[in-house]
Amino acid sequence: MKKTMLVMQYEIQTTLRRIPFMLVAVGLPLVLGVVALIMGSMNRESAENLSQTAAAETSQRAPQGYVDIGGLIKTLPPDIPHGWLTEYQDEESAQAALESGGIIAYTIIPADYVETGSLTVVRLEYNPISNEVDIGGVTWSLLYNLLGDGELAADVWNPLDVEWISLTPIETQFDNDNWIVELLPSLMVLILYAVILLPAGILMSAVTDEKKNRVMEVLMSSISSQQVLTGKILALGLLGLLQTALWVGVLWAVVSLGGQPLNIPPGFTLPRGLVVWVFVYGLLGFCMYGAQMAGMGALAPDIKDVRGASFIVMTPLVIVYLLVFPISRAPNGMLALVMSLFPLTSPIGMIARMATTEVPLWQAVLAAVLQMFTAVLIVGMVARMFRAQHLLSGQTFSLGRYYRALLARM
Amino acid sequence: MSKVWLVAQYHFKQETGKRSFLFLLFMLPLMLMLSLGVGYINSHAQRTSAMLGYVDPDGLLVRTALSPNDHDVQLVEFPTRSSAQTALEAGKISAYFLLAENYAKTHHGELVYFETPAYSVTSYFLDVIRLNLMSSQPPAIVERVLAGPDVTVRVTSAGREIPADEPNAEMFVPLIVALMVIFLTLTTSGYMMEALVTEKENRIIEVIICSISPAQMMIGKIIGALGIALMQIVVWVTFLISAIWIGGSLLEITWLQDIHPYWRDVLAIVVVALPVYIFMSALLTAVGATLVEVQESDQAGPFFFILMFLPVYLALPILQHPDSLLSVGLSLLPVTSVVTIAIRSLFSQVPTWQIVASAVIASAFGVLAVWLASKALRVSLLRYGQRLKWGDLFSHRRSATV
Numbered sequence: 001m002k003k004t005m006l007v008m009q010y011e012i013q014t015t016l017r018r019i020p021f022m023l024v025a026v027g028l029p030l031v032l033g034v035v036a037l038i039m040g041s042m043n044r045e046s047a048e049n050l051s052q053t054a055a056a057e058t059s060q061r062a063p064q065g066y067v068d069i070g071g072l073i074k075t076l077p078p079d080i081p082h083g084w085l086t087e088y089q090d091e092e093s094a095q096a097a098l099e100s101g102g103i104i105a106y107t108i109i110p111a112d113y114v115e116t117g118s119l120t121v122v123r124l125e126y127n128p129i130s131n132e133v134d135i136g137g138v139t140w141s142l143l144y145n146l147l148g149d150g151e152l153a154a155d156v157w158n159p160l161d162v163e164w165i166s167l168t169p170i171e172t173q174f175d176n177d178n179w180i181v182e183l184l185p186s187l188m189v190l191i192l193y194a195v196i197l198l199p200a201g202i203l204m205s206a207v208t209d210e211k212k213n214r215v216m217e218v219l220m221s222s223i224s225s226q227q228v229l230t231g232k233i234l235a236l237g238l239l240g241l242l243q244t245a246l247w248v249g250v251l252w253a254v255v256s257l258g259g260q261p262l263n264i265p266p267g268f269t270l271p272r273g274l275v276v277w278v279f280v281y282g283l284l285g286f287c288m289y290g291a292q293m294a295g296m297g298a299l300a301p302d303i304k305d306v307r308g309a310s311f312i313v314m315t316p317l318v319i320v321y322l323l324v325f326p327i328s329r330a331p332n333g334m335l336a337l338v339m340s341l342f343p344l345t346s347p348i349g350m351i352a353r354m355a356t357t358e359v360p361l362w363q364a365v366l367a368a369v370l371q372m373f374t375a376v377l378i379v380g381m382v383a384r385m386f387r388a389q390h391l392l393s394g395q396t397f398s399l400g401r402y403y404r405a406l407l408a409r410m
Numbered sequence: 411m412s413k414v415w416l417v418a419q420y421h422f423k424q425e426t427g428k429r430s431f432l433f434l435l436f437m438l439p440l441m442l443m444l445s446l447g448v449g450y451i452n453s454h455a456q457r458t459s460a461m462l463g464y465v466d467p468d469g470l471l472v473r474t475a476l477s478p479n480d481h482d483v484q485l486v487e488f489p490t491r492s493s494a495q496t497a498l499e500a501g502k503i504s505a506y507f508l509l510a511e512n513y514a515k516t517h518h519g520e521l522v523y524f525e526t527p528a529y530s531v532t533s534y535f536l537d538v539i540r541l542n543l544m545s546s547q548p549p550a551i552v553e554r555v556l557a558g559p560d561v562t563v564r565v566t567s568a569g570r571e572i573p574a575d576e577p578n579a580e581m582f583v584p585l586i587v588a589l590m591v592i593f594l595t596l597t598t599s600g601y602m603m604e605a606l607v608t609e610k611e612n613r614i615i616e617v618i619i620c621s622i623s624p625a626q627m628m629i630g631k632i633i634g635a636l637g638i639a640l641m642q643i644v645v646w647v648t649f650l651i652s653a654i655w656i657g658g659s660l661l662e663i664t665w666l667q668d669i670h671p672y673w674r675d676v677l678a679i680v681v682v683a684l685p686v687y688i689f690m691s692a693l694l695t696a697v698g699a700t701l702v703e704v705q706e707s708d709q710a711g712p713f714f715f716i717l718m719f720l721p722v723y724l725a726l727p728i729l730q731h732p733d734s735l736l737s738v739g740l741s742l743l744p745v746t747s748v749v750t751i752a753i754r755s756l757f758s759q760v761p762t763w764q765i766v767a768s769a770v771i772a773s774a775f776g777v778l779a780v781w782l783a784s785k786a787l788r789v790s791l792l793r794y795g796q797r798l799k800w801g802d803l804f805s806h807r808r809s810a811t812v
Contacts, residue, residue, distance in 0.1 A: 031716070098566075114550055119559045126565045126572065127730065127757050133563055133574045142559075146551050152543065156555060158517070159539040160509075162532075165522045167498075311433070322444060 003223045007231025008238075015202060015239055025198060025243045033250035037257060062104040065094050066138050070111030077144040077153075085137045091122075098124060107138045114146070185328040185355035188278060189321060189348050191247045195282040196347060197314065198243065199236040200290040204310065206232060207297030226383045233290055233379065240286045244279055274354050280368055285347030287375035289313065295382035299402055312399060316344035324352045331357040341367055343374035381407070413622045417630025422637040425601050434597075435642060439649035460531045461486060463494045463506030468513050471542050476534070476556065483534040498522065507535055568759040570672060581756055583671035584679050586650070588752035591683040592718050594642055598635040599691045599714075603698030605631070610699075610790070624784040632691050632780065639687065675755040678765045682747050685772035689744050690714065692779030699786035714745075721750040732758045744772040 015021055065086045066073070076085060086103065088094035094106040108120040121133055144153045210216045219228060252270050292313050311318075320327075320339050327336040331353040339349030340359070346367040353359050385405045425431055460483045464471070474485040486503060488494035494506040505523035510516050521532065537556050544552045561574035572581065609615040618627060658667040694714065721728060721740055728737045732754045740750040741760065747768045754760050 028716075095566075113559075114554045117554055117557055117560045119561045120564055120571075121561060121574065122564045122566065124565075125567050125758075126563050127732070128572065128574075133561060135559070135561060139559060143555060146555070147544070147547060155517070155543050156540050159536050159543060160507075160519045161517050162507075163518070163520045165520055166526070167522065167524050311437070318441070322441075 004227045004231045004234070007223070007228055008235040011206065011232050011235035012239060015206075015236070021202065025239070026246055029247045029250040033254055036254050063102065064134070064137060065097055065103045065106035066109060066141075067091055067094050067106060068109045070109065070113060072109060072113060073141050073145050075145065076141055077150065080137055080141065085141065095122070098122065105133075107135055109138070109142070113142070185352045186324055187251060188274065188351050188355045189324050191244070191251065192278060192282055192285065192348055192351055193317065193321065194247060195240050195244045196285040196289055196317070199240040199286050200293040201310075202239075203232055203236045203290045204293035204297040206236075207294050208300055211297070211300075229291075229294060229379070229383055232294065233287065236290060237283055237286055240282060241279060244282045248275055248278060271354075274351070277354060277364060277368075278351060281347040281351060281371065284368060284371040284375055288344065288347075288371065288378055289317070291375070291379045291382045295385045295405070296402055298382075298385045299405060316342075317348060320345040320348045320352075324348070327352045328356040331359075337363075341370065343367075343370045346371055414626050414630040414633065417618075417622065417627055418633035418637065421602070421605065421631050421634030424605070425634070425638055426641060431601075431638075435645055439646050439653075443649065443653050460484070460528070460534075461503045462527070462531055462535060463488050463497055463503040464535065465489070465491055465494050465506065465508045467509065467511045470509065470513060471538060472545070473541055474538055476537055476541060483531050485535070485538065495522070498524070504531070565758075568757075570759070572757065580669045580671045583669070584675040584755040585749075585752040587676055587679045588683070588748045590643070590646060591679070591687065591748055592715075594639045595687050595690045595718070596715055598639045598642070599694035601638065602631050602635050602691060603694045606695055606698040606787070615787075619788075624787040625780070628692065628695060628780055628784045628787065631695065632688060635691050636687070672755070674759070675752075678755065678760060679748060679752055681765060682751055682768045682772060685769055685776050686744050686748050689772050689776035689779050690718075692776060692783045696779060696783040696786045699783060699790045717745050718749060721746050721753055725753055728753050729757065732760075738764060742768050742771055744768075744775045747772060 063084055063086065065088050067088050067090060073087070086097075088097065088106065091108065094103075094108075097103050098106055105121055105123045108122065110116065110118055113119070119135065119138070121135060126133075140153075140157060143157060144150060147153045147156065210219065248270070252275075255270055293310060296310060296313070323335065323339060326333075327339055327349060330336060336349065336353050339345045340353050340363065342349070350359065350364060350367045354364070462483055463486045465488050471485075471487075474487070486497070488497065488506065491508055494503070494508070497503045498506055504525070505521060505527045508520040508522065510518040513519070521527070540556060541552065544555065547555075563572045563574050564570075565572065606615075609618070622630075654669060657663040658669075724736070724740070727734070728740070728750060731737060737750065737754055740746045741754065741764055743750075751760050751765065751768065
């Protein structure tokens with residue numbers, strides 16, 4: 001055990017001293033969090049500016065024009081302010097008025113408007129972000145004239161004065177159209193991706209590096225291969241937990257401090273249960289995938305030889321990532337259930353479900369237990385690969401050789 | 411020049427011959443198409459899910475479907491509020507509308523729900539009310555009123571037309587091109603960085619430098635990287651065109667039909683992207699020359715990715731003020747120019763002088779970066795195991811060590 005702890009200690013110290021690792025695992029979430037908060041502050045100013053611009057344009061009801069080629073508008077509705085909507089005989093006269101500043105826009109109504117519905121609004125400048133296209137006057141006038149009945153047109157224009165009655169307690173009401181509610185499953189999935197794959201990749205390269213620089217030969221004379229593997233997995237598992245804490249901490253800070261500038265609903269917080277399970281599944285996911293990557297590292301003479309093959313190993317994670325949207329849309333459906341219980345996909349699948357709905361505790365525990373058994377199984381299989389004959393060989397890496405060794409048929 | 415060409419050829423063949431390169435070359439667009447396909451299938455699967463209840467004491471709603479084949483929202487009538495409430499609590503309906511008994515006078519109604527219904531669901535019910543109110547009108551007028559107008563904004567200063575409701579795909583072509591360029595820059599430059607570090611690690615670089623100068627080697631590698639990038643562009647554009655054809659013609663996705671990109675904007679991106687690509691390739695090569703291990707070169711990539719994507723985080727201020735100091739500044743800075751110009755091109759036309767200036771600045775930085783890369787390579791040649799400090803590049807001290 002002492003030797004295993006020594007390997008673990010060394011691996012932690014070496015990895016923490018690697019500036020690129022610190023910058024990606026630690027610096028990146030901090031930078032992204034700070035950028036998000038600064039952007040929120042800038043976006044608040046931009047949003048205030050654009051709401052002022054939009055308010056100025058609509059509150060003053062800047063004059064507009066229209067060119068009615070088919071003669072559909074015979075009379076303007078009485079509630080349209082005098083001088084606000086002006087008819088022009090042709091595009092040239094409308095364009096001249098536009099360029100002289102007499103109107104801010106004019107609408108071209110074709111003769112076949114009823115068939116095609118096509119309306120062309122002409123403006124000198126237009127930015128969808130800060131300028132609204134106000135054609136309410138033209139469309140109201142068209143409705144008024146097409147129906148030929150002012151009262152009917154008013155009824156059709158606004159058919160129902162709706163009183164919205166929510167039966168959900170206020171503290172649990174969050175608008176599903178809000179970006180943080182919509183994106184929470186994807187954000188948690190991305191965090192889990194990072195905390196599983198980054199340490200797993202480092203574990204793989206740590207093994208290949210020690211093979212390449214022959215340190216492995218020296219190690220093999222002092223400790224067993226299982227002790228090497230266990231020490232490395234423990235070290236990078238702990239670093240993975242640290243990374244998880246940082247990513248979740250940054251997300252929590254953005255949610256807590258972002259507030260109105262980032263359009264975070266009041267009272268919205270990261271569910272505590274979800275955070276705990278992120279740690280649990282992150283660690284178990286790393287054990288499953290890290291061990292597989294370490295096995296590849298044990299067989300490969302160089303890290304470059306395993307890059308493409310490591311993608312094959314990650315395929316279950318890729319598949320469940322592609323299915324995050326349908327899982328979060330139907331979190332209690334068969335697809336979501338399978339993805340959240342099958343061990344190789346359940347770290348991501350279960351978190352995607354938990355971020356959307358309340359998952360029964362027994363399912364969460366079952367997924368963790370299955371992952372644990374799978375991790376133990378994979379670590380055991382990979383440990384068989386951590387033998388001198390593989391660690392010291394310089395044979396080129398191939399997926400076939402990897403799976404044969406994993407299944408101990410070599 | 412022939413030596414430069416030899417280095418370029420070798421680098422090109424070495425990278426493109428790897429199975430991992432071919433795997434990534436085809437896997438990336440295939441995965442993108444797969445994820446789009448999954449999204450499309452899922453959006454279709456979700457369409458038939460909304461059951462909306464209603465209580466209509468006055469019997470206004472004779473017709474309850476906008477068209478016979480309409481299954482997106484299904485309306486279920488309940489005789490009383492309590493029966494609708496029971497169905498809501500049992501999960502049989504997602505929400506229910508309760509029209510007031512004197513609806514004709516007040517136009518009042520209540521919407522009762524646990525989870526806020528989608529806008530499309532409530533909008534559907536309002537359209538059903540409209541349909542019944544216009545029961546005596548000609549069908550063509552009813553159809554037009556319910557469908558609403560199809561509004562296009564013609565912007566005379568930019569000489570373009572923009573759909574008012576939802577963007578069409580052609581607006582995003584410059585942005586797609588820019589993102590492809592960024593991805594290409596980072597992947598092929600990553601190959602170069604890795605190749606350089608590997609050649610340092612296995613000492614082959616000592617042999618190469620006996621025959622050609624570091625500058626020639628750098629230029630040869632950059633040309634080789636350009637060739638790799640062109641190959642990726644051809645494959646990805648082929649996939650993109652196939653995806654657009656499948657989406658527009660076979661799946662009949664409306665925003666993938668009739669795409670007519672603004673070729674001036676696309677050309678602007680290409681004109682700026684080429685020198686930016688050379689600059690970034692040379693810069694990453696210079697970084698690679700300072701690194702000791704291949705693994706470190708992998709981890710350096712994400713930072714340049716974040717830098718090049720900075721304009722995306724600033725998209726709102728750039729879009730709102732496309733001619734501000736921030737937008738123009740980022741358009742001239744080589745690292746951010748490609749994405750910034752693409753974002754500005756969404757709704758406005760970037761002035762020609764800014765495009766030319768951006769390309770010229772990127773070219774100048776590119777030349778500087780190539781010089782820096784060759785100097786870094788020369789200085790780092792015999793420093794095996796030692797990370798090169800940037801200050802050493804400009805130091806005039808001569809080292810006595812071999």
